[in-house]
Amino acid sequence: xNNMTIGRYIPYDSKIHKMDPRLKILALIIFMVSIFLRFPxxxxxxxxxxxxxxxAIIIFIIMCIAHVKLSMLFKQLKxxxxxxxxxxxxxxxxxxxxDYFLLFGKLKIYHKALFDTAYxxxxxxxxxxxxxxxxxxxxxxxxxxxxxxxxxxxxxxKCPTHEIAMTISIALRFIPTLLDETDRIMKAQASRGVDxxxxxxxxxxxxxxxxxxxxxxSAFQRSEELANAMEARxxxxxxxRTRYRLLKWHLNDTIAIIxxxxxxxxxxxxxxxxxxxxVIISSLIxx
Numbered sequence: 594x595n596n597m598t599i600g601r602y603i604p605y606d607s608k609i610h611k612m613d614p615r616l617k618i619l620a621l622i623i624f625m626v627s628i629f630l631r632f633p634x635x636x637x638x639x640x641x642x643x644x645x646x647x648x649a650i651i652i653f654i655i656m657c658i659a660h661v662k663l664s665m666l667f668k669q670l671k672x673x674x675x676x677x678x679x680x681x682x683x684x685x686x687x688x689x690x691x692d693y694f695l696l697f698g699k700l701k702i703y704h705k706a707l708f709d710t711a712y713x714x715x716x717x718x719x720x721x722x723x724x725x726x727x728x729x730x731x732x733x734x735x736x737x738x739x740x741x742x743x744x745x746x747x748x749x750x751k752c753p754t755h756e757i758a759m760t761i762s763i764a765l766r767f768i769p770t771l772l773d774e775t776d777r778i779m780k781a782q783a784s785r786g787v788d789x790x791x792x793x794x795x796x797x798x799x800x801x802x803x804x805x806x807x808x809x810x811s812a813f814q815r816s817e818e819l820a821n822a823m824e825a826r827x828x829x830x831x832x833x834r835t836r837y838r839l840l841k842w843h844l845n846d847t848i849a850i851i852x853x854x855x856x857x858x859x860x861x862x863x864x865x866x867x868x869x870x871x872v873i874i875s876s877l878i879x880x
Contacts, residue, residue, distance in 0.1 A: 601769035603729040609659035610730045613846045614739035620849075621727050623857050624648065628719050630864045643870050644863065645715050651856070652722050659730050666722055680710050728765060737762040738840055756830050763819070767812075774811050778804055 604610075609617075627648060632640040656663065731739075737758045744754035787800050862868070 601728065602732050603661070605660050605730075607659050607730070608845065609655060609726070611843075611845070612730075612849060613840060613842055614731045614735040615742055615840065616846050616850055616853075617727055617731055618736075618739050618743065620853055621723050623853055624652070624723050625720065627857065627860045628716050630860060632864050633867050640869050641712065642715075644860070645719065648719060648860075649715075649722075652719060652726070655726055656722065659726055661726055661729050666725060680713055733762045733766045734838070735840070736765065738836070738838075742840065753830065759830075767815070770815065771808070771812060775804070775808055778807050778811075 628645070630644075632644045653663070656666075728736075740758035740761055741754050744752070744757060747754050782800070782803055787803055
């Protein structure tokens, strides 16, 4: 569990693990859409953060049920901090309108720049959490079956749905493998005196190149080994598929999809009707 990364399945006997993978993919899509909806409320920016907070609480409850530790999520955020800083700098340099609250010489820091950066970071955090829950609770085989089921209508136009689903599944499966390989190469290079943290820009570029080249070579070798193994086992993309395991819909899946529909209807209603919880709470307190 301590080595959990995105794309790695974590075997556990939880209710989320037992759910139909088709339902989990649908839930992922609905939550993604909800994250990117705008909640204008009464014209203030706070309503967006309130709704993001509600969505974050729901995702946190799902993570607890699935036994996905929050500390593992924060480990995945290390690579995002640099992106957040770059986005903040870009938003500060772009021309903004409205009020500013800090002034450094001629540089004005606007509220809108900070809010926009916070929006992007929160969305990335929520999407990362959802993806981690999906891949940690769904086996690659089940994920392939579910994706192929969703792509079934494309068979009418002779689209290779099985190949597409298999490609996506293999790509997700290789994410933790490549991360482990990156860690192994970095330790090997560090033992040879390569410093990835300190030094001038030119030295850092050389260190990164010394990491990327063996990583690419290893990735190509692994892909070739996988292709040879599949071919040796008689895998034929154009052959008629037979399945050892069939997807089954249970009562818990029906209950979950009803709750999911209620959640999405509520989110859409709040977004379209411009409901502002801050104004409602203020009026209740004032009344």
